[in-house]
Amino acid sequence: MAEIEIKNLRKEFGEFVAVQDSTFKVEDGEFFMLLGPSGCGKTTTLRMMAGLELPTSGQILIDGEDVSFKRARDRDIAFVFQMYALYPHLNVRQNLEYPLKSQRASSSLIREKVTEVAAILKIEQLLHSPISRLSGGDRQRVALGRAIVRNPAAFFMDEPLGALDAEFREEMAEELRALHDRMRATTIYVTHDQLEAMQMGDKIVVMNHGVIEQFGVPQDIYDWPATKFVADFIGSPAMNFLQIDYQELGAGDATVMFKEYPIQVPVSVQDFDGSIDVGVRPEHIGLSREAGGISALVVASEYLGTTQIVSVQVDQTILKARVSSSEEYALGSAINLYFDPRNISLFNHHSGKALLSEGNQEVLING
Amino acid sequence: MSYSVTAPSSRTKLFSGFVVSLYAIVTLAPLLWIIATGFKSGQDSIHYPPKVLFEPTLEGYVNLFTTRTRIPSDQAPKEPSSMTWYEEIVNEKGELIAGPSKYGERFLNSTVIGFGSTALCMLLGTMAAYAFSRFKVPLKDDLLFFILSTRMMPPIAVAIPIFLMFKNLGLNDTYLGMIMLYTAVNLSLSVWLLKGFMDEIPIEYEEAALIDGYTRFEAFIKVVLPQAITGIASTAIFCLIFAWNEYAFAVLLTSGDAQTAPPFIPTIIGVSGKDWPAVAAGATLFLVPVMVFTVLLRKHLLRGITFGAVRK
Numbered sequence A: 001m002a003e004i005e006i007k008n009l010r011k012e013f014g015e016f017v018a019v020q021d022s023t024f025k026v027e028d029g030e031f032f033m034l035l036g037p038s039g040c041g042k043t044t045t046l047r048m049m050a051g052l053e054l055p056t057s058g059q060i061l062i063d064g065e066d067v068s069f070k071r072a073r074d075r076d077i078a079f080v081f082q083m084y085a086l087y088p089h090l091n092v093r094q095n096l097e098y099p100l101k102s103q104r105a106s107s108s109l110i111r112e113k114v115t116e117v118a119a120i121l122k123i124e125q126l127l128h129s130p131i132s133r134l135s136g137g138d139r140q141r142v143a144l145g146r147a148i149v150r151n152p153a154a155f156f157m158d159e160p161l162g163a164l165d166a167e168f169r170e171e172m173a174e175e176l177r178a179l180h181d182r183m184r185a186t187t188i189y190v191t192h193d194q195l196e197a198m199q200m201g202d203k204i205v206v207m208n209h210g211v212i213e214q215f216g217v218p219q220d221i222y223d224w225p226a227t228k229f230v231a232d233f234i235g236s237p238a239m240n241f242l243q244i245d246y247q248e249l250g251a252g253d254a255t256v257m258f259k260e261y262p263i264q265v266p267v268s269v270q271d272f273d274g275s276i277d278v279g280v281r282p283e284h285i286g287l288s289r290e291a292g293g294i295s296a297l298v299v300a301s302e303y304l305g306t307t308q309i310v311s312v313q314v315d316q317t318i319l320k321a322r323v324s325s326s327e328e329y330a331l332g333s334a335i336n337l338y339f340d341p342r343n344i345s346l347f348n349h350h351s352g353k354a355l356l357s358e359g360n361q362e363v364l365i366n367g
Numbered sequence B: 001m002s003y004s005v006t007a008p009s010s011r012t013k014l015f016s017g018f019v020v021s022l023y024a025i026v027t028l029a030p031l032l033w034i035i036a037t038g039f040k041s042g043q044d045s046i047h048y049p050p051k052v053l054f055e056p057t058l059e060g061y062v063n064l065f066t067t068r069t070r071i072p073s074d075q076a077p078k079e080p081s082s083m084t085w086y087e088e089i090v091n092e093k094g095e096l097i098a099g100p101s102k103y104g105e106r107f108l109n110s111t112v113i114g115f116g117s118t119a120l121c122m123l124l125g126t127m128a129a130y131a132f133s134r135f136k137v138p139l140k141d142d143l144l145f146f147i148l149s150t151r152m153m154p155p156i157a158v159a160i161p162i163f164l165m166f167k168n169l170g171l172n173d174t175y176l177g178m179i180m181l182y183t184a185v186n187l188s189l190s191v192w193l194l195k196g197f198m199d200e201i202p203i204e205y206e207e208a209a210l211i212d213g214y215t216r217f218e219a220f221i222k223v224v225l226p227q228a229i230t231g232i233a234s235t236a237i238f239c240l241i242f243a244w245n246e247y248a249f250a251v252l253l254t255s256g257d258a259q260t261a262p263p264f265i266p267t268i269i270g271v272s273g274k275d276w277p278a279v280a281a282g283a284t285l286f287l288v289p290v291m292v293f294t295v296l297l298r299k300h301l302l303r304g305i306t307f308g309a310v311r312k
């Protein structure tokens, strides 16, 4: 069990800054997601936390103790690599025994532990197989087994499901979450898959270009993204944006003007003037044939069972709306759009930062 | 008959089989000739036209391991029944065994120097290669180039300085000197070959071991070495073959105690220059250790060691 805190962590590779000034806190027993696109510095962050890479500056605290420059083996953590890194010259049982042997555990304890872990992961029948004969999923289980056999204070996983087929990923993701719920060990999980992060995580850190964009619980991040990047990265289809070239906004205002259409938004708590983007999730767009609202043109629709994604064009912008499948929208027909005013975010077009409103201020000020 | 896109056709196989056989004949014929000569009598070995069929004798092998003198005319002939088989062979030609030859000693010298330098070379080579492969070594590329540059001229080009150096240091004709010399010559190749093999081993294995509670050195011994075994085996074979067969330095730097077999074998031919069977026998036996070593390590050479445990 461990509480992990990262303070102003920074990593440079020569000229290149892979991680810039990261700060976040992982509570004891949390399933914590490090989410971001490829190359944003997730692995680098995790490796510094594990002791495989030394930070350029900043601190890593495990249970209050500064471990920034401690060796990996003195941090009492386990790491699950994306490529598993199971020792190819050892069989499954030997792989599971390996971390225990380094602690000079007695052979009876080793046997007991390995049996226990094999039972948890349902790999008892594989104990004598060489690694080369295992399927991807079984390798994944053995890699997890090697991590949990030692009862470490925390688990670090770098895209542990990355090498599996889409179908099997979901199954393993569920197994992994169930395992965590049972063991309640602090887990830090790296992924570039926003859906995986939303489904599995207790908390999420969203990174981009080495910068932490937002940190919080999945629901808050989804509802009240701190930046346009987060809004765009999380959710599928992504959030829609309507650009307003110039808008004057004062504290207390709750309307913005897109062309000639007024759009109701959550009450602003800051003053702003300049170019903004109005962000609205697909499920918060309603389509109507009645007059009123923003007029648009249906350009495509994608059937998804109970819902459908209807693409509509407003000026040069394409918006996607998630609506019930019961209604049909003919291609090329005119339609009117209504936005749910409670769930709209406004972004400073130039900095990408969300403007504070009564809706998001609580989330963003704490986050 | 079915056609496969990837499997070679039977004509291709036939042709490649023919080429391989031809090559085998060309390379093996001299070897077979040497082995055969070892079992010929002195006359048969210099017979013209050369004899393919002959009556085999161990005369060459006996001569190889012994020194002999003419039977003095005044000495009473030994009772044939009390003679060993090799005394008989010598006796037939009117000679007496005077004592053992130096071949056994020279062979032992070759073994100590050859295997000793190979072992030392592997020890230093794996560690250096590991460091070059994994760590940020200052001036890494320059150092690697420098190491390789020692092989850009034939080693014998530096024979004179080495001779003088060895002479001043008292290393002439010693095991230590020869082992150090062959290790130094082989090390550049080993470091390069081994670094290539180590680069292929994913670094995650060691990192996993480091996190699992092992030290860097334990990770090197228990995780890296077992996976580098293919590379170590093949590099060791190259090193041994060089050290085993090396002639020029051996002639120059050894003459007695530490003399290896290669400079000794030609001297077996004797003053009369006729004892070809003994020379051939010496050469034949000299091939055995390297062949055994290669055969023993062959299974490592052929086996891919990672078995795809890391998915790329």
Ligand SMILES: Nc1ncnc2c1ncn2[C@@H]1O[C@H](COP(=O)(O)OP(=O)(O)OP(=O)(O)O)[C@@H](O)[C@H]1O
Pocket (backbone or CB within 6 Å): A013, A016, A018, A036, A037, A038, A039, A040, A041, A042, A043, A044, A045, A192
């Ligand atoms: N040892 C290194 N030397 C130089 N640059 C590095 C090194 N390791 C990582 N980088 C760079 O740092 C950046 C962040 O890398 P990192 O591996 O942390 O990304 P990531 O978020 O894990 O991406 P991915 O999803 O592709 O795994 C990348 O641009 C990468 O090229």
Ligand SMILES: [Mg+2]
Pocket (backbone or CB within 6 Å): A042, A043, A044, A158
């Ligand atoms: Mg990564």
